[in-house]
Amino acid sequence: MIQLQDLTKTYNTPAGEFLALRNIDLEIAAGEFVAIVGKSGSGKSTLLNMVGGIDRPSSGSLIVADKAIGKLTHNELALWRGRTVGFVFQFFQLLPTLTVAENVMLPMDFCGDRPASQRRRHAIMMLDRVRVADQADKLPSALSGGQQQRVAIARALANDPPLILADEPTGNLDSETSVEIFTLFGELAAEGKTLLVVTHDREAASMVNRTVTIADGCVA
């Protein structure tokens, strides 16, 4: 599912050149549930951003879901992302002015793969899948942190992407909810989704199939 070869990412900062990732070689098979761990500033989120097409590598090869995404244009990348990747963030990043169901419908709206008349029904199904269907017509601000993260996961599943990327998904949640979220991720992996999760949570990290440690921009 994911093939990284000799991947390097350099940022130009006012303080000079900063090497965030260096010569990363990594392969993740479809259906794997992988945790990326490491200290703050080690390059975990940068790696996740590369895989999700949020950022582009400075050099090296990056193939995700059989696509060399480094060569895609911005718009091709957006469409690819919408169909191939589901993102889950630490701070949920739900759009505050849309209801829970509308937030889940939004990726379908952008990619336009599913007929408009079926989108709400599908969104409710996704919400039901993460056990927050009863909150469908509420605004995100009315939900607890755990519920919001479940909605974010439902949104990540909206276009049925093969790959789920999560950046510190439990960083803003209590331990009980964190376990719930990782259990949910495990269920998704069992269904054949590939999950790549950046986390600091040692207990949660123990629930994954594989752990990749990043230190100073390299795979340790």
Next chain:
Amino acid sequence: MIAPRWRKVFRDIGETPLRTALAVVAMAAGAFGVGTILTAYSILTRELKTTYSDTQPASAILVMDGNGVSDALIDGVRHVSGVSGAEARPVISGRLRVGQDQWVPVILFVVRDFRDIRIDRFTANSGAWPPGDDEILIERSSLSVVHAAIGDRVVVRSNDREQSVRIAGTVHAAGLAPGWMDHVVAGFVSWKSVLRSGESSQLRIVVDGNRLDERHIREVANRVSESIGKQGRHVTRIDVPTPGRHPHAAQMDTFLFLLGAFGALTFALSAVLVANMIHALLTEQVRQVGIMKTLGASTRQVATLYLGQVSILALASLCIGIPLGISAGLAFARFCASMLNATIADIAPSLWIIVAEVLAGIFIPLLVALGPVIRASRISIHEAFSNDIGRRPFGTRRFDRWLARIQFLPRPLMLSLRTAFHRRGRLVLTVATLAAGGAAFIAALNVSAAWTRTLDADARARRFDIQAVVSQPTAIADVAKALATVPDVARAEYWAEGRAMLGDTRVSIVGPDADSKLIDPVLIEGRWLMPVDDGAAVINQMVASRGLHVGNDVVLRINERIVRWRVVGIVKELAPRATIYAPPRAILQATGQSRDTTRNVRIVTRRHEVADQVTASKAIEQALNRAGISVDGIQALSDSRKSFADHLVIIKTALIFAALLVVLVGGLGLTSTLTLNVFERTREIGILSAIGATPRTIARYVVFEGMVMAVLSWCLAVIVAVPITFALDAATGQMFIRSALDFFMSPMAVAAWLVLVLILAALSSFLPARRSARLAVREAIAYE
């Protein structure tokens, strides 16, 4: 069913009602400003033209010798080839008493048949119609000059006799200049009026074919003149008013130009405002752009959403701005029409104005939004999730480092300065918005001040207090003897004066005494007359506008003789009358007047206040009357100055209106802009609160930053106001007095804008700053 992304657009608009309201108000202010000016412009342009053309203005006025204009003569004229219509309209010139020994000039038109007026039409306004033989109808704009009401009796003096007549009513003659402005009473009397005696025999014609072709009109008028000659009468003068032009067309042009110019400036201001609003709107949406992009939104989809949002806001602002703008524009148009003695018959603004406003109101915001929206839509997800996207950290620019080295200022002041310069995009837009408003405001007041200074300079050029005109050429010794009996008179000069034709234009020729100290004209080119001059002339700018320059010969026809003088100088005068100054002996020789007689006296009084001039005028008139010298007119300089000033009222009104509009639009824009600036910084304010800043400290710091921006904008406004003022001075001066106004930067205008912008900046920063400072720290930091 509306797609979720469009629901987001609507909900975003509704989510922050205050911010939405500010954006809509700022845009609506622009639409209101532009709408007001365009509406007034369109209504006035159309109505002034139709009001005047509806009077069926005479193509030519023929002045004949002898008394009376018979019906037979008029019938003959009507049969001349090219004549479409002809009417007798003798004119009685005289004076009308408005108080104890106080007189104003009066022009009374004698009407053959009040039920059949076809040329230079006028309509009943109030009172009786038609007037009786011992009655007059007063043009409505002259009533305030007469100081009398309908039904009152007034005394008219003409041709050395006084007659009491009753004011029967008022009329509206849209083709006449407003009486209050010219300080002349205009009226109408019947064919058998008791006032008729020794009037000027005049008839008016309207030509067939192209009524706007002056050459054609003159050809027809000449044929009429020949025809009248065959009937034993002699045409002494043919006046052809500029076809299609109202007597005060120059004022209207200047006024309408100013409306147009400030319409454009308000438009520019509103465009900058809109850009500012959109910038503020997009700044806070950056993170959401990132989220949408992670969900698969393309650049085009994101851009469409925000352009849609801008369109919705623009539509909302139009719904407020256009009706208000049209109402205000109509009210202003009515006021201006009354100033120009016109009536607005059709209040509907032109359709193109509404269409243009709607299109501009939608497309201008979209146009100015296009750049920022595309930039925001193209932003990478990585940048969108970074806090300081696209912003170079403070200290990476040389200016930042220079600013950072300033350590002696109080810390809040340093923080304000550095924050202001760090957020350059916001700084540039805010400063540009304020500067656009400030420049327009300062320019409006500058031009107004330049007109006042032109008026003052013109008054300074005439160093006498009173000008008297006697009915007949009178021995200078007799006039001097009469004036010697008036203690208020310090000295008098008796200048040679006459009339001449320059091509088809009548010009005044004036011969000041060689050593006269009573005139100190404003020279544009060349020099003033010298005692040794012979055959030299100084022309005013009205004559120069016919293409004459220093060194050219000016060729005049005086008493059917051709006279050629060399132009040695050009002077600038406020009076829109073509005047040529020449040595007295040259004028006496050309006109055949006697050296010992005069009709014009310029008098210097011992005291120069307005009241002194009025008192002296009465005393002088009484003294001349006692000496048996009949006075045609006597005018204090203060009165002629007031008349000039009244001619400028309409222009100054336009300028003050423009300045107020700019203050309103700019003020609203400034308030919204600075308020949004503070909204943008809620998170930063939360951090300051978290580290111990009191609400008072935060408010002080934010207000100071607003004032830094205000001062910067003021500096820019002063610079930008210079070319705008130059352009407006040149354009309005050329239109009205055929000469550019002298550039003047009004310190009052510059200071007023500084005070205004500082107050507005302080107020519009303080309120949102206080609100933000009172937010709980957690709320402020979590603010999106």
